[in-house]
Amino acid sequence: MGLERLSTQSRVARGFDPSVLVKFDDRTILDHTYSPERPGIDLDAAYDFVNSARTGVSDWYRERAGSDLPLGPPPKTELVPELKERLYAQDGFKRAVDTLFGGGSYEELKARGALSKQPWHNEITTGETSYTNSNDRVHVNLSPAHSYEMHANREGFVVPARPVSTDGIILTAPDSESDTGYVVLGLRGGGSYVNGIHTVAAGGLSVSKELKEGKETIQQAFERRELVPELGDRVNNVKSIRAIGRVEDWLLGMGSCTYVFQVDTGLSGEEITASWVTAKDAKEHSQLIFIKNNPRSIEEFVADNYKGMVENRTNRTPEERVLLHPGALGLALYSGMSSNDLRSLFKEGMH
Incomplete structure (x- = not known):
């Protein structure tokens, strides 16, 4: 078998390598190619x-x-x-x-006790096989992957077509208490990672026929599948949205990559909340969390709520809330924290 299985120690070492946080500049163009076949695998x-x-x-x-x-x-x-x-x-x-x-x-x-835990699941999904970042252009190569490959990834194996996601750093308009507005997070509701804190518009890349054909961008897929369904129709016409970077998660995910978008909504916290409660996927979170939009407030929030590796359990109470690693990566990317800053907050064991 040609796949590498990482130990917890190796995952932690990779998880805080400087390469897990890649910041894009304002001029960066994010595009992609979808290849319908993977050489050497049927x-x-x-x-x-x-x-x-x-x-x-x-x-x-x-x-x-x-x-x-x-x-x-x-x-x-x-x-x-x-x-x-x-x-x-x-x-x-x-x-x-x-x-x-x-x-x-x-x-x-x-x-090795690593056969698929969901062997009935039969689906052709999409993963990232590689990406390049040069001359203000990030190009993502996407290819099909089988659901069993994603299951192997959850068992700790590094797979050739990595799971790929999109994530939004959602920003409100300024108000009397914060002249730079707020960053919006969510406390997860029923389902997975209950009472875990994460960015509110996040999920696996939704691969449409149009995206495969190059008629839809990764940003447009994010808006279609994550932004509006999770925050409601009021965010349909945001002030601005742009890709700000790429992060790799080796703690919650096994090398899964996420493209992070900064979304300046131009809306107040009250307007975002009113839109969120009407959203199709509002039930994914039990409440919204607002952090003042400045590096110090974000870093203090991460320090207070981040622990590292988090167990996916349904009996976690609101008092035990914890910042999930992908959310911490997104906040670190946005606020200017380094991977070493996150490493200094990491606590051994499962939380």
């Missing part, structure tokens, strides 16, 4: 193999669950352990793993 064959594995357990699942096996969302919880074992035993599953990661990979991953 993603279509892997997809078909997983489909055959799913077919092999579909009758059993339908009889036990009373419904068809879903493609993505988790199936009935009580059936998951047996479902996984039945899928692991399917020839199609084994052949899919060996197709994606090389001959013998199924046996190696099985021995």
